[in-house]
Amino acid sequence: MVPSAYVHIPFCDSICAYCDFVRIQKNEQFFSSWKDTLIQEIKEYKIENLHTLYFGGGTPSLLDVEDFISIRNCFPDSIDEFTVECNPESLDKDKLDAYVSLGVNRISLGVQSFKDDLLKICNRKHTSDQAKTVIQMIQSSGIHNFSIDLIFGLPNQTMEDVKKDIDTFLNLDIPHLSIYSLQIEENSIFGKTGVEPIDSDLEADMFEYITKTLEAAGYIHYEISSFCKPGYYSKHNLAYWQDKDFYGFGCGASGRIDGIRYDNTTSLKEYCVKGPQAIYISETLAERGMDAIMMALRTKFGLNIKEWNLKYQNDFKNHYATVLDKYHEYFLYDSDRVFLNDAGLEILNTILVDFMMIE
Ligand code: SF4
Incomplete structure (x- = not known):
């Protein structure tokens, strides 16, 4: 059984300056054939059981409740963890109530910063106050399991700004944080307008501050970019990091079935006219084993050596x-597991390059 499913909702109201995900400004011309194609794509798999379901994007909270329901109804009623990515400006109480009644039990909210001038630089369409209001709305909706995203290393962002963001996060008593350092992607607005990355020492100091402060406040640093209170791990993301299969549905989605990864087309037009056009990625068993190592070492759970040896017909330690x-x-x-300590996580990429050098 494939335990997890990711549904990519590619539409956004506007384009954030740092973003190079597959996203398109909401487009009435294609919307209804996109939805029909997506529903058909999901239904072909006749899914009867699912452990985790994740609506990501793009901006899933842009969907009208009616459209949301028709996509959601392609999946079984009972799902252990059902996450929806939302943006503050497109989430209101009615939508949230509808989510709760449809079995959504986890929200991932794109906040990025609690400072209005930084939000503007990022071309975000909400203010800090709007984000705080929505966070309180989520807290009183009955969805206790939720996460926000923050970015550090933004242009003009100071250490003081980062400290204030973390302070605000802690004061709001949020159970999960995903926090990423700004990557200037070539195809993003930042990339195209020549925005420079911040000084790497400052970036490292910011991350050290974030890690130490959150750990001191009782948060578990369970994956490079993820912190949570005990029990609030993202089960869906753990499926990726722990080498599980997952369906990827929609234009721009990726999935993995029977260990074979695939990417759907990123062209909305092609998706609507010809369907997902999945391209299967041909990998040797050794390459798949390497993928599993790269994902597992990101987390504090690390890699189960015994399982890896069996699955990839190799001897990890040797x-x-x-x-x-x-x-x-x-x-x-720790018994069958190998994992990195905090200092090791800081140089994960360097360590992984050495892993990849081994044939
Ligand atoms: S960051 Fe999210 S909301 Fe912003 S453009 Fe990218 S996908 Fe859309």
Whole structure:
């Protein structure tokens, strides 16, 4: 059984300056054939059981309740974790009440910053006050499991700004945070207008501050960019990091079935006319094993060596002995698992490059 499903809702009201995801300004011309194609794509799989469902985007909260219902009804009624990504300006009480009645039990809210001038630089369409109001609305809706996204390393952002964002986050008593350092992507507005990344030492200091402050406040740093109170892990994201299969539905979605990854078309027009046009990625067993290592080492749960050896017909400790030895002070072992300590997570990319050098 494939335990998880991701549905990509590619529409946005406006385009954020840092974003290069597959997203399109909401487009009446294509909307109804997009929806019909999506429903047909999902229904072909006749899914009877699902552990986690994630509506991401784009901006899923842009969907009218009626459209949301017709997509949601393609899935089983009972789902352990059902997350919807929302933006503050497109979420209101009626929509939230509808989500609750439809089994949504987790919200991921794009806040990015609590500082209005930084929100403007990012071309976000909400203010800090709007985000706080929506957070309180979520808290009184009965959805206790929710997360916000923040970004650090934005143009003009100071250490003081980051401290205030973390302070506000803690005061609002939110159970989960995903926090990313700004990456200047070539195809984003920032990339095209020549915005420069902030100083790398400042960025490292910001991340150190974030990590230490949140851990001191009782949050678990369970994945490089993810912090939560005990019990509030994102089960859906854990499926990606723990080498599970997942359906990817919609224009711009990716999925993995029987260990084989696929990418749907990113062209809305093509999706509407020809369907998902999934391209399957051909990978050897060794390459898939490498993917599993790269994902697992991002988390504090690490990699289950025994399971990996069995699944990828290899001997992890022997095969990667030189890397494990070179970085021995960063690796921790606990029964069958290997994982990185905090210092190791900070240099994860460097360590992974060495893993990838091993044939
Ligand atoms: S960050 Fe989210 S809301 Fe902004 S353009 Fe990208 S997908 Fe849309």
